[in-house]
Amino acid sequence: MTMNLKTLALSITLGASALALSACGGDKNTNASSADTTTQTAESADKLTTKFVTVGTGGASGPYNIIGTALTDHYAKLFGVNAKTQTTGASVENLNLLAQKKLEMAFVMSDALSDAVNGQNSFNAKVDSVSQVASLYPNYVQIVASGASGIKSIEDLRGKRVAVGAQGSGVEVATRALLEGFGITYNDIKVDYLGYAEAADSLKSGKLDAAFLTSGLPNSSLMELEQGFDLQIVSVPSDKLSEIAKTKTFFIPMDIPAGTYNNDAAVPTAAILNALVVRSDMSDDDVYKLTKAFFENLDSLKNAHQAAADISVENAQNGLVAPLHPGAKRYYDEVAAK
The missing domain is CATH 3.40.190.10 (Periplasmic binding protein-like II)
Structure with missing residues (x-):
C-alpha cells in the first residue's frame, strides 16, 4: 500500500513536469507567450482590432491627463491592448496628431475642434479625419x-x-x-x-x-x-x-x-465643453467598445478627478462639434433602446 502511494505521487509529479515542459517548450514563438498573457488580462472582455490606444491629453497636472490616465488603465485591463496617455500641448496639438495618425483618441476643447473641422485660425485646412465620441464636462x-x-x-x-x-x-x-x-x-x-x-x-x-x-x-x-x-x-x-x-x-x-x-x-x-474624439478611420466595433467602456467606468474616472462628475451619457450628444463616430452612435442607440 505504501509503495502504491509512492508510485502514484511519482506519476503525478512526472505528469506535472511534462505539462510544464510542454507549456514552456511547445511553442518557441515569444509572441505567442505574450498573446497568452494578453488573453489572461482581457479574459472577460472582447478584443479590439487595434493593438494601440494612445490618448492625447494635455499638461501633466490638468484634468485631461488625470482622467486620461485612469481611462487608459481601464482600456489596458479590459482589452489587453497597449493603452497609454501622451502628454501634449493639448487641443490643437492633439487634433494635428490625430490627423497624422499618431493618436487613436484625444481630449480636446470644443473651440479648437470647431476650428479644426472648419479649417480656420490654427488650422490651414479642414481636419476631416476626426470624429466625436462624446461631449464631456465644461x-x-x-x-x-x-x-x-x-x-x-x-x-x-x-x-x-x-x-x-x-x-x-x-x-x-x-x-x-x-x-x-x-x-x-x-x-x-x-x-x-x-x-x-x-x-x-x-x-x-x-x-x-x-x-x-x-x-x-x-x-x-x-x-x-x-x-x-x-x-x-x-x-x-x-x-x-x-x-x-x-x-x-x-x-x-x-x-x-x-x-x-x-x-x-x-x-x-x-x-x-470638452470633447472626446477619435480618428475617423477607427473601426465602428472598436469605437463602440471604447465608448461603452468609457461610460461603464465613469465612476472610477470621477474618483480620479471631480471634473468627470459633470460627464453623463444623457448629455454626451449635446453640443457636438464634429461628426459623431458611427461606433459611438451604436452605443448611444443601444442605451436609448433599454
Whole structure:
C-alpha cells in the first residue's frame, strides 16, 4: 500500500513536469507567450482590432491627463491592448496628431475642434479625419491675477504680462477669442505662452500679472497657488459674454462656484465643453467598445478627478462639434433602446 502511494505521487509529479515542459517548450514563438498573457488580462472582455490606444491629453497636472490616465488603465485591463496617455500641448496639438495618425483618441476643447473641422485660425485646412465620441464636462475660463497687480476686470489686462495658455492649446484658442470679444489683441498685452503649472509658478514668483487657465474645476495648479497667495479671480460679465457668443458659439455662461478657490461669491465666467474624439478611420466595433467602456467606468474616472462628475451619457450628444463616430452612435442607440 505504501509503495502504491509512492508510485502514484511519482506519476503525478512526472505528469506535472511534462505539462510544464510542454507549456514552456511547445511553442518557441515569444509572441505567442505574450498573446497568452494578453488573453489572461482581457479574459472577460472582447478584443479590439487595434493593438494601440494612445490618448492625447494635455499638461501633466490638468484634468485631461488625470482622467486620461485612469481611462487608459481601464482600456489596458479590459482589452489587453497597449493603452497609454501622451502628454501634449493639448487641443490643437492633439487634433494635428490625430490627423497624422499618431493618436487613436484625444481630449480636446470644443473651440479648437470647431476650428479644426472648419479649417480656420490654427488650422490651414479642414481636419476631416476626426470624429466625436462624446461631449464631456465644461472647461471654465479661469482668469486669475495677483492682488498686487490691481487687475479687477478684463479691460485692466492691457499692458500687463499675461499667460494665455500653452501654445497650440485649446486654452490659448479660447483666450484669444475671449480677448478679441473685449477688443483686446495680443499687441495690447505682454504675452507668455505657459501651461497651468508654469503659469501658477510665474504668478507666485511675480513674473506674471495674470493668467488664463481654462479647465475643469478645480484646477490643481490654482489650488496649490492659493495657499499663501493673494489670488484674485477676474469675472466675465454674462451680458458681454452673450454678445461674444453670437459669433463664438462655443462659449456658454457659467459660474465658478463660491468656495472653489476661497472665493466668497460665485464668479461669472465663460465655459467651453470638452470633447472626446477619435480618428475617423477607427473601426465602428472598436469605437463602440471604447465608448461603452468609457461610460461603464465613469465612476472610477470621477474618483480620479471631480471634473468627470459633470460627464453623463444623457448629455454626451449635446453640443457636438464634429461628426459623431458611427461606433459611438451604436452605443448611444443601444442605451436609448433599454
